[in-house]
Amino acid sequence: MARHRLWVIAWKDALEFLRDRRSIGLMLVSAFLFPLLGLLVTGLKSQQQAPVVVEVCDSSKYAAELAALLLEALRDYVSFNVSIVNLSACRPVPGAAATIAIPPSFGANLSSLGGTAVIKIYEAIGNPAAVDAVGVAESVMQTYSEKMAEARVRILAEKAGIDINPDTVLHPLKIVREGVTPQGRPASPEEAQRASVARFLAFSVFFVLNPAALAVADAVSRERESGTGELLAITPLTGFEFVSGKALGSLTAALVAGGVDFLAAFAYAAATGFHVADMGLVALHAIETVLAVLVTMAVTILLTLLVPGQRAATLVTSLITGTAIMVFFAVLFVDVAALPLSVKTLLYLVPYTHTALAIEAYALGNLETTLIHTALLAVVTIASLIIAAAAYRPERLVKRH
């Protein structure tokens, strides 16, 4: 075996990839899709002017006070066009995202010790701005309700002649939440943030897998479709040289993908206010991305060699990236360690599980688990390359007639 042929294939594929503006462009677009989506939604929300109406159908000072508080809170958001109208009878306003109605006798009920003051909210169904407006209004009213409850407690305490803290009456149960590490040690705010950043970093790996898998599937199937596969098939090239050369050549794609993903993760962190200052986490994320891309490439080469035609290769790629997205989602929302052994074993057979778990384990300070998952990922990558090399036959490089 002449190892130099491996590098010749790698050199050619790398050169072709770097000159393929479309694939690189696709990678960039895919990686930045997530942060761009966030920016787009924020940008569009800042442009929307959803009408929100506060109807005051009560002449009490309480109604006027609450209306003023609602107006102030909703006007803090540029996306709402808020107006206050004074009416004798409240009803939903056509075209408004939300109508907050303060009905007659609101003040009387609120100021009495045993009455319940009702606020009616008319929310336009299927309107995302209505959901946001109602959320803001509810928060204002909750605060106002607590203030009124405190006043009632004070009046009652005065009448009973006892000195009491209204807060302890209103909140007899106090919940204290504290984050802890898997070892049971209290987690610092930085550690808590690192853990949540890790979850999103693990998911962000997915965004580069699809274009990378497409690039390598294309690199193999293009040889077959264009006829260059026939020329390669008659050279002294061995299966190991072909597969390793293709994988190494595609490593350029993997490195570009890793770099792009790295930038996209930072862009998203900047856009959402996350703080990604842990360079260790960022470096590990880059390593895991490269390994995930490599294993994807090895599996893609193997399957592309086995299936005929470009369409089948695209289908294979979709299958691989579909599996990747399922795993990344599952790991985001499920505690893998708490799953039954049979389900856990199945998940561990999928290489992407180790990508996500390695990043998560590192963020939680568990270096040993990080190394185990990274090593497993590397083993699967090498095994896939060996199996793909064994599957190589010259006739698999030619277009089937």
Place this chain on the structure above:
Amino acid sequence: MLVVREAVKRFKRGPQVGPISFTVHSGELFALIGPNGAGKTTTIRMVLGIYSPDKGSVLVCGVEAARARGCAAYVPEETAVYPRLTGWEHLVFFSRLYARGRRDAEKLAHRAAEYTGLGDDLRRRVSTYSKGMRRRLLLGFALALETPLLVLDEPTSGLDVSSSVAMRRLIRSAADAGRAVLMSSHNMLEVERLADRVAFISRGRIVDEGRPSELVRKYSASDLEEAFVRAVGGDG
């Protein structure tokens, strides 16, 4: 140089090719003529060692085709190029795959560059080449390998008149230089003028074989095209 004996290739889907037998000697230009789907490509792939025959044998340079790497050079259709590489990079790439060391590869690439006659155009990307230039690139490399057997698949298909003439001249000169040349074509008139011997192939079998003039005479035809139609009985 090339001996195909009762070679058969079966496919899971599609008809089988063979049994097929023919011989190509050194210094001879042998053409396989037949319509699309007749079995020309499968036969060529057996000769190149890409497909192993299910029955019979294909010997190139006296050994089984699959083990005769480096004994045959191949010129496929013009799409078999890397459009994002320059012509020179294309030659260097294949030279490095064949040669043992970097120096040998460089020599091979330079020799191939001379054969192509593309000059400064070799610095341009292959995507900018015409069909004729792509063929010259592929043929130039195949000639530079100086293998005893040269295999060509539809070498002039889709070329303009002057490119076709140049290509035919290069192919003929390879045979005249002592190499065995096997080519496939469905351009009967070209084959009639170029080939020393031809084989009519239809539905996976060789229907007849001989010198073009002999076949024309045998079927009382005015040219090879007519002889082919009579030989295959309207099947082609």
